[in-house]
Structures are given as structure tokens and as C-alpha cells.
Amino acid sequence: MDVRNCKKCGKIFNYTGDSLCPACTKEMEEKFFEVREYIYKNPSAGMAVVAEDNDVPIQQIKKWVRQERLTFTRESGISIDCESCGKPILTGRYCKECKNKLKNNFSGMYSEHAAQKNDVKKIDSKGKMRFLGDN
Numbered sequence: 001m002d003v004r005n006c007k008k009c010g011k012i013f014n015y016t017g018d019s020l021c022p023a024c025t026k027e028m029e030e031k032f033f034e035v036r037e038y039i040y041k042n043p044s045a046g047m048a049v050v051a052e053d054n055d056v057p058i059q060q061i062k063k064w065v066r067q068e069r070l071t072f073t074r075e076s077g078i079s080i081d082c083e084s085c086g087k088p089i090l091t092g093r094y095c096k097e098c099k100n101k102l103k104n105n106f107s108g109m110y111s112e113h114a115a116q117k118n119d120v121k122k123i124d125s126k127g128k129m130r131f132l133g134d135n
Contacts, residue, residue: 031056032064043073068092 003012006021008028013021020028035054039045051058064070065080071091072078079088084098094102 028060031060032069035061035064036070039070039072044075044077046076047072047078065091066093 002015004015004019005011006013006024007019008024009021011021011023018025031054035050035056038050038054042050045053047058047061050056051061061070062080065072068091074090079090081087082089082095082098083093084101085095087095087097089095092099
């Protein structure tokens with residue numbers, strides 16, 4: 001059992017991957033829904049205004065945006081930078097182009113690995129296993 005102190009209130013709790021205790025996690029979720037509703041009603045509000053009016057740190061709002069739980073409209077003027085190329089984005093960690101590059105790289109690595117795995121062993125007509133390059 002992994003026991004830690006909550007980063008927000010300092011209470012001891014059973015760590016399950018989140019740095020906040022269950023009570024603080026619940027409180028943050030309630031704040032998330034308040035912020036989401038506020039942004040929906042005030043689409044042109046800036047991040048500092050959203051944070052101040054909802055009593056939530058800007059870093060927490062950025063975290064929700066990076067997790068793709070929150071997104072801002074283009075009219076709000078709020079954007080964050082793609083972690084790969086630095087292009088302004090409205091939500092997530094990467095822009096569309098960088099996401100596609102990552103997806104293609106992973107797909108290519110998987111297909112290469114699958115091809116290598118299939119070509120490593122071959123069985124000849126006599127039922128004996130042969131490795132590539134063996135004659």
C-alpha cells in the first residue's frame with residue numbers, strides 16, 4: 001500500500017495515481033464543471049478572467065486543456081503551444097499535423113516490427129525450422 005500526502009490539503013491518503021486525496025479530487029471535479037459552464041456561457045473570456053472568476057489556478061485550467069477536457073473558441077484569443085512544433089492550438093498537447101506524424105511513426109514502427117517478426121523464422125518443406133540467411 002502506497003500512502004502519500006495530498007498536494008492540496010496535506011492529508012494522508014492511499015495513493016492510486018492521483019496526487020490529490022479523494023475529497024480534493026471531488027472538489028476539483030466540481031470546479032472543472034463550474035469552469036466548463038463558465039466558458040460555455042462566456043466564450044470570449046480570457047484565461048486569467050476564467051481563473052479569477054472561478055477561483056481556480058491558471059495552471060489547473062491549462063492542465064484541463066492539455067488533457068483535452070476543456071477547449072476554447074478561436075474568438076477567445078486563448079491558445080496554448082503544441083509541445084512538438086510550438087504552433088498555437090486550442091486544446092490537447094499536439095497540433096493536428098504533429099498528431100498525424102506521431103500516428104504515422106507509431107504505425108510504421110508497428111508494421112516494421114510485425115514484418116520482422118514474421119520473417120525471422122521459416123519452416124522448410126521437411127518441417128525443419130530455418131532462420132533467414134540459412135541455406
